[in-house]
Amino acid sequence: MDTKNTSIATLFIVVMALFPFVVDSAWLSIGITFLVFAVVAFSQDIILGRAGIFNMGHAIFFGMGAYTTAILNVHFGLEIVATIPFAILVPVVFSILLAGPIIHLRGDYLLVATIGFNIIFEQVLSNDIFGLTGGPNGIFGIDVVRVFGYELWSDIAIYYIAFGLLIITLFVIRNLDTSKYGRALYYINKDEIAAKSMGINISYYKLFAFALGAAIAGAAGSVFAIQYSAVSPESFNFMQSVMFFAIVLVGGSASLPGILIGTFVMFVLPELFTEFKESRYLIFGAAMVLTMILRPNGVWPAKFGNIPKFLKKKVVNKSEEK
Amino acid sequence: MEYVLEIENVSKFFHGLVAIDDLTIKVKPAQIYGIIGPNGAGKTTLFNCVTGIYTPEQGTVKYKGEDITGMAPHKIAQRGVLRTFQNIRLFKEMSVAENIIAGCHTKSKQKWYHSIVHTSAYKKDEMKHWKKVEELMEFFGLSQYADTPAGDLSYGNQRKIEMARALAADPEILILDEPAAGLNENETIELTNIILKIKEMGLGIMMIEHDMDMVMKLTDYITVINFGKEISQGLPSFVQGDPRVIEAYIGTDDEEDE
Numbered sequence: 001m002d003t004k005n006t007s008i009a010t011l012f013i014v015v016m017a018l019f020p021f022v023v024d025s026a027w028l029s030i031g032i033t034f035l036v037f038a039v040v041a042f043s044q045d046i047i048l049g050r051a052g053i054f055n056m057g058h059a060i061f062f063g064m065g066a067y068t069t070a071i072l073n074v075h076f077g078l079e080i081v082a083t084i085p086f087a088i089l090v091p092v093v094f095s096i097l098l099a100g101p102i103i104h105l106r107g108d109y110l111l112v113a114t115i116g117f118n119i120i121f122e123q124v125l126s127n128d129i130f131g132l133t134g135g136p137n138g139i140f141g142i143d144v145v146r147v148f149g150y151e152l153w154s155d156i157a158i159y160y161i162a163f164g165l166l167i168i169t170l171f172v173i174r175n176l177d178t179s180k181y182g183r184a185l186y187y188i189n190k191d192e193i194a195a196k197s198m199g200i201n202i203s204y205y206k207l208f209a210f211a212l213g214a215a216i217a218g219a220a221g222s223v224f225a226i227q228y229s230a231v232s233p234e235s236f237n238f239m240q241s242v243m244f245f246a247i248v249l250v251g252g253s254a255s256l257p258g259i260l261i262g263t264f265v266m267f268v269l270p271e272l273f274t275e276f277k278e279s280r281y282l283i284f285g286a287a288m289v290l291t292m293i294l295r296p297n298g299v300w301p302a303k304f305g306n307i308p309k310f311l312k313k314k315v316v317n318k319s320e321e322k
Numbered sequence: 323m324e325y326v327l328e329i330e331n332v333s334k335f336f337h338g339l340v341a342i343d344d345l346t347i348k349v350k351p352a353q354i355y356g357i358i359g360p361n362g363a364g365k366t367t368l369f370n371c372v373t374g375i376y377t378p379e380q381g382t383v384k385y386k387g388e389d390i391t392g393m394a395p396h397k398i399a400q401r402g403v404l405r406t407f408q409n410i411r412l413f414k415e416m417s418v419a420e421n422i423i424a425g426c427h428t429k430s431k432q433k434w435y436h437s438i439v440h441t442s443a444y445k446k447d448e449m450k451h452w453k454k455v456e457e458l459m460e461f462f463g464l465s466q467y468a469d470t471p472a473g474d475l476s477y478g479n480q481r482k483i484e485m486a487r488a489l490a491a492d493p494e495i496l497i498l499d500e501p502a503a504g505l506n507e508n509e510t511i512e513l514t515n516i517i518l519k520i521k522e523m524g525l526g527i528m529m530i531e532h533d534m535d536m537v538m539k540l541t542d543y544i545t546v547i548n549f550g551k552e553i554s555q556g557l558p559s560f561v562q563g564d565p566r567v568i569e570a571y572i573g574t575d576d577e578e579d580e
Contacts, residue, residue, distance in 0.1 A: 172438050179444065180430045181437035187413055187424050194411035197373060199399035199428035199491060208434060305417040305469040308452050311459075312469050 008257065016163060020156045028155045029227070030271050035162035036224050037244075038263040039169050041251070043216035044244040046173070049253035049302075050182065051209035052189030054107045057114035058244045060098075060121045061091040061214035063236025065221025067125065070139040070231045071132050080145045080226060087222035088215045095214035096207055103203045103210075118238045125233035138232030142225055162223050169216055170256065176212070177254075177306055185209050186254070186304075243267075246284065250291045252298025261299050325384075326351050326526040327372070327403070327495045332381030334364075334371055334550075341367045342550040344381070349495060349526040354517065356541035356558070357530045360570060364550040365530045366408060369497055372528075373405050374398040386494065400428045404493035406484040408500045408530070414473030418464055419455050421472045421483050425490025426451040451490075458486040462516065478509035482516070489520065496520065498529035502536050514540060538562065546570065 019031050044058045065087040072083040102113045128135035144153040145161065152158065176182035184205045187195040192202055225231050243266055251262025265287055291299060327349040334341045342364040349355045357365050370376040372383050374395035383391045390398050404425070413421050430451055436444040459465045462482040467475060472483050481501055488496055501517065502510045514536055521527055531537050537544070538558050545555040548570040554561050561567055 175440050176437045178448070179437040179440070180427060180432040180447075181434060183420065183423065184427060186416060186420075187427075190413040190415065191411050193375070193395075194407070194413065195424070196375075196395040197399055197405055197407075197411075198424045198487065199396050200424075201394075201396045212437070304415055304420060304471065307417055307419040307469055308449075311419050311452065311456055311465075 012260070013167070016166075020159050025155055028159055030268060032155065032159050032162050032223075032227050034263060034268050035159070035166050036220050036227065037247075037267045038260055039162070039166050039220040039223075040217050041244055041247040041259045041263045042166075042169050042173060042256075043213040043220065045248045045254060045259050046176070046185070046216070047209045047213040048245060048248045049255075049259075050176075050189060051185040051206055052107075052253075053206055053209060054111035054245075055099075055114050055210070055213075056111045056238075056245055057098075057118035057121070057241050058213070058217060059236040059238070059240035060118055061095055061217035062221045062224070062240070062244075063121065063125070063231075063233075064091040064094060064214075065218030066225040066231045066236070067133060067139070067221070068218070069222040069225040070142050073142050074139050075132060080143055080222075081147060084219065084222050088218045091214035091218035091221070092211045095210040099207060099210040103206050115238060115241075118241050122233050122237045125236070133233075136233060138230060140230045142229040142231075144229075145226055158223070158227050161226065165219055165223055172212075172216070173256070181205065181208060243284070246288050248298075250287055250298060252300045252302055255298060255300050255302035258298045258300035258302065265299075325349060326386060327528065328382075328384040329368070329372060330382050330384070332368070332371055332378045332383065334367055334376055334378045340550050342371070342378075342547070345545075345547070345550075345552055346381075347528070347545055349528050351494065351526050352521055352524045353543065354521055354527045354529065354541045356537050356544040357528065357547060358532070358534075358537060358544060358561075359547035359553075363547040365547055366499055367550075368547070369405065369499055369528075369530065372398075373403060373497065399491065402492065402494045403497065404488035404491050404495075405497035406481070406488055406499055406501065408503060410477075410480050410484060412472040412480055412483055412487075415471055417469045418472050418475070418483055419452070419459065419468045422455045422458055422464075422486045422490050423451055425487040426454060428491050454490060458490055461519075462486045476509075477504045478506070478512070481505065481509075481513065485516070485520075493525065495526040495528065498527060498531075500530050500532060502531055502533045510536060 020028055023031065040058070040062050044055065047053050047055045047058070068087040068090045069080060069083040072078040072086055073080055098117050102110055105113060125133045126136045133139070144151050152161070184195070184200050187198065187200060188202055188205055196202060247259060247262035247266050250265065252258025266284055325348045329345060329347040332345050333343055345368060347355065357368065359365055367376065371378040374393050374397070377392040382389055385401055385403055388401070390401065413424065431447050432444055459468060462485070464479065464482060464486065467479065472480060475483070485501070501513055505513060510533060517527065517540055541558055543556070544558055544561045546553050546561055546567050553566045553570055554564045
């Protein structure tokens with residue numbers, strides 16, 4: 001990462017860290033929403049932006065995390081903090097079970113299959129399966145977070161939980177991008193045949209992308225449930241998946257600033273123009289169309305070249321010689 | 323082990339049409355084996371049968387004595403059979419160094435959790451392979467392009483990146499599909515020297531090539547294919563004078579001239 005990017009990243013983190021002190025409660029909750037959805041978008045970016053899998057059912061994993069926290073807390077009386085590991089694990093297990101049989105499908109076929117999964121998921125939630133999901137109204141009365149005897153009920157506390165999750169997510173993505181697994185996802189995305197011929201097991205790495213994306217989305221779902229103390233099916237329907245899909249493509253696949261911009265445009269901009277709020281899909285639709293025409297690689301396309309400094313030095317020396 | 327790669331009586335059909343017909347080719351370590359023949363003769367199909375892209379209907383492919391017929395491409399590559407492509411398949415938007423380290427995939431011992439938390443084992447493994455990339459870039463004269471997107475470089479350099487990527491996997495057999503296609507004279511000479519150096523490392527090399535000067539200069543043994551069938555095989559000097567080869571080439575000379 002060069003100095004310019006580092007300073008942009010630092011500025012962003014400082015602004016987000018100080019944000020709760022300068023805004024009112026309405027803006028604070030918009031801030032939380034932004035953070036939670038940014039995390040989900042980043043997790044979708046691992047699957048769609050990095051591995052290049054056309055996953056149109058990402059709201060499933062987000063919803064599974066939220067419902068796992070809600071069900072374990074409301075029906076089984078587990079502390080919220082204790083539900084979080086389950087909110088991560090359940091989506092991971094389901095991502096492998098659901099994606100396993102379709103992972104070899106070509107992009108467009110896989111996309112249709114994941115839409116199917118999302119529709120089934122919403123139906124399962126709405127039909128109060130095993131009396132656990134609460135039907136169309138969802139589940140109410142989720143507890144406040146208790147840590148070491150403290151009750152973290154304020155929006156500021158929840159904001160920092162979401163902020164913490166975003167920082168962890170960025171940390172994981174940075175580590176992913178500089179690892180064998182992360183690079184394998186890019187290779188598969190760019191050219192499957194070349195990747196195979198280098199010894200990369202395509203299905204295995206695609207499933208890995210699904211599992212990692214589902215884990216992070218599940219954690220975000222848990223925070224979402226904490227924020228609203230309630231969950232309901234329409235927050236995790238097909239349209240939500242379309243949103244997360246679009247954020248990645250509009251913002252820029254595998255681009256950290258791109259995903260943040262995408263999340264901002266899709267979820268925060270409609271709040272800025274309250275008269276637009278009723279028709280936020282208008283902005284959403286127009287932004288998608290315009291970006292794809294004008295900037296097919298996204299508003300802020302990703303840059304490659306994640307290589308150690310000692311390899312770059314040679315480049316500098318050579319150009320100085322000239 | 324006398325042969326590193328043994329292709330025995332391999333046939334491949336597409337919708338009942340014969341693409342390759344009963345081919346037998348055996349490559350030794352430190353040998354450059356040329357596959358030549360007119361366009362559409364089935365040379366690339368043969369390579370695809372060896373590397374697992376296609377499964378041959380008949381015959382066996384053995385690598386160091388192990389039957390690899392019909393194995394998935396990544397499993398064949400993991401064993402040490404690496405290739406380049408006729409139409410260059412690089413990860414174009416990615417830097418040259420990132421392209422080459424792709425070849426280290428099978429050698430890297432990183433586990434899934436190293437993509438989440440970087441341990442000291444990760445750091446060691448990662449550094450080892452970047453060092454290898456550094457060496458390979460020096461060998462191929464690509465060091466100055468380390469962080470240049472591969473797609474921005476000349477055709478000749480892209481061919482070299484593909485070869486460096488394959489070598490990063492420490493193969494024992496290297497399969498080159500028309501390495502000189504699209505190269506100018508200087509680039510071809512440079513590449514010829516590189517291939518000779520690779521041979522000196524003890525690798526078996528199987529290559530398809532249309533540039534006859536290069537074939538005659540490089541190869542130790544040749545099989546000539548036409549319409550999927552072997553029409554001649556032997557030392558370059560023998561094949562060059564074989565009337566069956568001359569006939570096959572004269573018959574398609576118009577198409578060959580570009």
